[in-house]
Amino acid sequence: MNILGISCFYHDAAAALLADGQLVAAAQEERFTRKRHDSNFPINAIRYCLSATKISANSLDYVVFYDKPFIKFERILQTYFGTFPRSFRSFLKALPVWMKEKMWIRQTIMKELDYAGEVLFTEHHMSHAASAFLVSPFEEAAILTLDGVGEWETTTKGWGRGNEIQLTGAIHFPHSLGLLYSAFTYYLGFRVNSAEYKVMGLAPYGEPRFADTILQELVNVQPDGTFCLNMKYFTYHYGLTMTGKKIETLFGHPRREPESTLEQFHKDMAASIQKVTDTIVVRLAQHIERESKMKSLCMAGGVALNCVANSKIFEHTNFQDIFVQPAAGDAGGAIGAAFYIYNTVLGNRRSFVMRHAFLGPEFNNGEVEELFRTAAVSFRKLEQSELLKETARLLDAQKVIGWFQGRMEFGPRALGARSILADARNPKNQSVVNLKIKYRESFRPFAPTVLEEKTSAWFDWNRPSPFMLFIAQAKNGKERIPAVTHSDGSARLQTISRDQNSLYYDLVSEFDKLTGCPVIINTSFNQRGEPIVCTPQDAWKCFLRTEMDHLVIGNFLVNKSDVPPYLVDEARKETFEPD
């Protein structure tokens, strides 16, 4: 049985394909169109999923869309009518898109895929819940989903057992933790639905001196974690912005202009909203733990990408294990929608655990060699063991490496298939990689990859974290691995085991053998504003545009100093809008 899951039209459009209950392919549309957070109908991602499994659209048993558009439209109309006339401008902007696109999802799917079978719709937060629980390693678990908004729900709680999921409670729009965080992202001059992770990265540089004000004035949090926003401070439910003058008056500071200097006030504000988020997430988790009496927790929704808050759950609850869906945002909804139909609606037993996120396209050595020959650039082709030794040696020699191997990751994190790698021991590498390669803000931290079996020797952490969704304190991090240790001593951890990605594991092992350090910098293979690279051609162009020293694709190694300068000059003409 083949089931295609689709998420699109809001942000991070994606497709995922299940074959007999196994997740065989998944990809985000942005990787193909090269448009960050592309929300358009994911026709390229769908074509990839079908071609990867060599089936046609007519071989699909079901196509499932990850939310229910009519209920969403009902929420939008009710919200607009409730806030009229302030909502009029927003209403005029939104309406044509609804009339042209968002109401016609079944018809769009049938037309674009030339598909005549059944199209099903699952509820947004059920898709999130299913995307976490049904692919988790747990037979039973509590479930928490948190995002901006789905149909009406912004937060749901519940439980899963076997192939059954029950959502037992919800918080409804406009009261939303995701939108609260996004409102502060906006107030701090960053891009909404894109740069929330910058606020999280900025938080450790500040003091949460506004947290009490936020809790007293903006959000009323109950002991069980349920909350209610004071909507007089927000404008997102009727306007084209997230916050207005009232919040500026409350904090005595105007909204930061995008790209302007970050002052201590902004850092303190980031710390404050992060603390409030932690408080709400922890209280919700504590309540769900008490209510469900379950030992494991599954999380999804955009807020579940907040690894700082995720880690607080471990500190403040007795959950023995937490599974966070690696594509926790809307992209992962495509997975959840498909699994919900296969397992819960059709009653099939669960037979898949998401142990890695390498579900995207891959390319063979022939395609890579042709690329380099066409570009007339000199390269070396090495046997695998030699390639690993040479790459480890280059990392030790303080070179920055573009690493492109195997199937592309699904979700926002590069996990060793489309990564930029560097030596975590060198304190200069944080600014070097930020400013010369990623062309992004210097405060942005980098994540470490560590060999799973050596994690506890380097971090206060003793469990797998394969998807970079938890933070841990680095042991003597400032001295030993300063490039991946944040100002508060924390690191956004990725543990790697051989069964998740043998090649990447072996590379880190080689580096460990050479240096005695099983930790390297792993950041996504892209520059600011660009989606993570998908094809060797994307990687080649990104390599040329930036100041990376070496590029490793498949068995091939290219040294930047061997690249003719005119190729670099040509590539640098391509620019991306900052995110």
Place this chain on the structure above:
Amino acid sequence: MSKLKDTKAKLSIFGELWAFMRVRKKWWLGPIFLVFILLGLLIVLTQGSALAPFIYTLF
């Protein structure tokens, strides 16, 4: 997809909306939906262009 099938698929939205209103018991949405669907059909059938999406994703 043939023209006839395409048009049939588009018209099926009326049935979907009817089912939706029946389940949600939101009959007041009926006239509003009707106007939007007719306008939407006009745009879709004439392949006109819609404005750029709203800057945030709520709507």
